[in-house]
Amino acid sequence: MRWFWIFAVGHLLLWTAVPFFTQANGPLDNVEMLNWGHEWQWGYPKHPPLPAWAAEAATYLPGGPVWSTYLLSQVCIVGCFWAAWRLGRETLSPSLALAAVAVLEGSIYYNCTTPEFNNNIMAKACWAMFILFAYYGIARGRMVDWGAAGIFLAAAILSKYDAALLLAATLLFSSLHPRARVCWRTPGPYVLTGVSLLLTAPHLWWLVNNNFATLRYIAARSSTSPSWLSHFEHPAEFLGAQLGAVAVTLILATILLGWRWRFKTVDSSAQFTRTYLAWMVLGPLGLALAYSLITGAHLRSMWGASMFTFLGVLLFAWLEARPDPALIRRTIYASAIVGGIFAAGLGLRNMIGDSLVTAPLRVDYPGQQLASQVEEIWSQHSNKPLENLGGDWWLAANINVYHPDRPSISAEQDHDLPAWTALDAWRTEGGIIVWETATAGDNYETQIKALYPNVEILRPLEFAWTKNQQRPPLRVGMAVVPPLAPIRTAELPTPAQH
Known part of the structure; x- marks a missing residue:
């Protein structure tokens, strides 16, 4: 526990400090969130309201509004780390669970894109918390866990509508897996549904009264192409972008997994956990690819930002990791160094990047x-x-x-x-x-x-x-x-x- 919090707090401090000291002006998304949140609406032209509310609430911290959005972003990322670490502890040793979190430092979704606070950042944390507490609800059957899952599902929906992919993957898993299917005979899923509907109802009412403005924006951003080739090009582009976003994470994982990955055998309890992980990590990705394949829709690469919080846990739960404490430490150290390199790169871009481009940077x-x-x-x-x-x-x-x-x-x-x-x-x-x-x-x-x-x-x-x-x-x-x-x-x- 101590080492996890040392790692998490170190990440938070580093990635809050770098934009604070090197960005003279707030990035586009941070400025937009602050503008929206200041009006305290139940919805906004592009997205649901929760991230904008959070940005405005953070301005009550002393020291100006923009730095608080940098801090808020990293609080969300640390929330992702905590959820991954807690779920990792269900099937991995403490040190391996920490390594499964540390390798996320290699993904752009958890490093250099995070100072720009937006709906993706908030949605990422809400996805992670929902996946954790839905697992607790299914595995332990406690109503408090189902209620927490309902809160975080509502928060995910109020952050970004791609939560529909997460919900669909959860429904499929809970309907198809024999052990998970038992939960439908308990009040748990209905508690989750009631809590999430209660919390999202005001936004749904706003959505109807505002001519479904956010849905029309999403439709415009994912417009389909009349070409039959787009049915293959667009999902391939999206998959390629996701692999690129997590490539360094996969490389860091090879320190423990080696270059020849091998599946490991586990008992039935661990098998349930890792099957759940596979559904929650790969299910939303597969559904997004299937949607693009069928419709030809163009998916923005950042729409995959919430899908990979549990990638490290998934890899170490399914694949044989070399049980050498020195290799585990090396993985954690290498991940921290990679995170530092990304942070230095962002700081350098902020300091001298404006002289290398034609149009001025927003942060300048x-x-x-x-x-x-x-x-x-x-x-x-x-x-x-x-x-x-x-x-x-x-x-x-x-x-x-x-x-x-x-x-x-x-x-x-x-x-x-x-x-x-x-x-x-x-x-x-x-x-x-x-x-x-x-x-x-x-x-x-x-x-x-x-x-x-x-x-x-x-x-x-x-x-x-x-x-x-x-x-x-x-x-x-x-x-x-x-x-x-x-x-x-x-x-x-x-x-x-x-």
Whole structure:
């Protein structure tokens, strides 16, 4: 137990510190989660609400909102590690269970992608906890475990809808495996169902009332191709991406397994555990591939991010590991070194990467300076808190995150995006409109004046990039809408995004 927590806390501290010290600005997904969560809705245009709520709740920690999302991400990853370690202890020795967790340091799903807090990160932790407590429920029959599984299934659904794959794999296992099938004669599965339905009901109600916005977004992201070849290309691409994501984990596992993997024989109790692991790791992956094969749908590679928390446990439960304590220690040390290399690579990219690419990195954006300027300009026009932002979403989103008043955004007038601001809010409260002069149309200011007759167009401001100051500065147009200005019921144009 002690060594597991040393490893887990070390991972948490390292992967919280690297983005905190090397990223001058919050990544896109962290900024988006903070913007959504600030509005406390039961659903959002792209995803269910739980990750956004968690991001906003974390802002109550001292020290600013963005660093707390880095910490929150690693808390989720440590939750994955803990679930894998606990389930590993059901069939593996303590040191081998720790090695099964440590090899996850080789997967991009548990290292360099984790500082970007998003729905995948939260869903990953919820999947892991559900798999653990569903196992306890089936194996031990305790209602408290079934209730916990229901909570984490609801949390997984409220994080991302790919939880449907996890649920389908669990239903298949519990229906087809003779020992697991017995659970349907107990109250357990029905307790799980009742708890999860109760917790997800408000979001389902929101979904119906908002024209299934999240489902339409998913359909657009996984659009099918008319070509018959896509039925083979798309699942092959997805499988290849998943193998690439866990390749280093598989290499680390070979320290114990050797290059010639051999199945090991176990007693009936361990056989049940490892069969369950196979269903929970390979079942969702197989279902996703089958869906893509049948429909030709293109699956995003990160949709596999939640599937591999128990991969190390699965490998060591099914395959013969050399019982040498020195090799186990070597596996853990090598995994920690690999994690450190990934962390150093991310830090180096953050420090010098902006000078190597054409477009500026999001994490090099001058968001804090922009928010500070907006705060100063608004204080010159009103003694009330800034309530509303409009114009370019990315600019407005950064202001929302770094501005002390956390003003609401009505930047993009898309029917699939939320209307945080009531139609007459700008008339009564006023606000600030921001846009990048390089991407806005020539008549953008004219359109703003037509919409807000009393608007004051300010001289564009220039901001140097936080690291690569050789890059041409960011030029931001800005307009102040005074409170009580008359407003027409038209849509504010949105500058082109880049």
